[in-house]
Amino acid sequence: MLVAIVVATLVLLWPGGHRNAPPPSPDPPPSLAAQFPPPPAAPVPPPPLQAVQDGDDVAAVEEGRPALCDGCLTERAVLDVVDTYLRHLDPVYLQGERWAHPLADVAPDPPDRIRLPKLPESLLDAPELNPFGMTVDSRDYPVETTWIVWIQTGWVPRRAIERRIRRTSETTIAEMRANEPLDFDALQTALEEAAPGTVLPDDYTIRTSTGDLSEVALSWPPIKKEVFVAVDGRTGRLYPHGIFLLTSKGQWPPFPPHYEEVLDATRQRVARWLRGGGGELGSSP
DSSP, X not given: OHXXXXXXXXXXXXXXXXXXXXXXXXXXXXXXXXOOSOOSSSOOOOOOOOOOOTTSOGGGSOOOSOOSSTTOOOHHHHHHHHHHHHHHHOGGGGGSOXXXXXXXXXXXXXXXXXEESOOOTTSXXXXXXXXXXXXXXXXXXXXXXXXXXXXXXXXXXXXXXXXXXXXXXXEEHHHHHHHOHHHHHHHHHHHHHHSTTOOOOTTOEEEEEEOSBOGGGGGSOOOEEEEEEEEETTTOOEEOTTTSEEXXXXXXXXXXXXXXXXXXXXXXXXXXXXXXXXXXXXXXX
């Protein structure tokens, strides 16, 4: 990765060079186990309203934000459907907070990939893109009727923040050749591919930077570690793309043996909202 950064910098600065940015790295697979209890170092805002238990009367639930379309599920109904899904999937997911927002509020136009959720605005010098978030591809969902529901699975470890603090170092071509021969060979090969015929003198200084956070990030309050599911408010269809990731080696983690039971329970909950919740909670058939 360091060599790639150096080459990209040299290509931009060297006469005749051009930009050749690498594709974004994929998200790491989520952990199945929540990381609790939370750190006591900083106050945490009160949790959002949570959904009801399976046996409660859906018509009696106080709703949050309204539905995104006529006959669609409200925010409160969506949270309840997600809670039902998580309760049957693995109750460990219910240990943290859950909160929802319409995908249309954050989706780019035209729909594309976006890094979510945003870091809290109160954090000093926070970057625009959350390095601890997940990639949501809004092309996978009907944007205007979809809710994104975030599920807290723990807290971002301090060491993860420390690894992302910006660091700058300098070295000459001669020093790299003597002390880091493998990196030097990789640099030469990559540079030749990007800018054929380029020869760097031994005293040429290479400045490299790593990390995307300033030092002030070390004083931030705890950052939630979250995964997401998407729910189409029109149909109640749930997309667990933030829990079960599609990787280069296939889906990870695999669905558990009882996954069909999870889906059956979730479908039944959706049906109760859409057929029995009244006009403000879902349309009648």
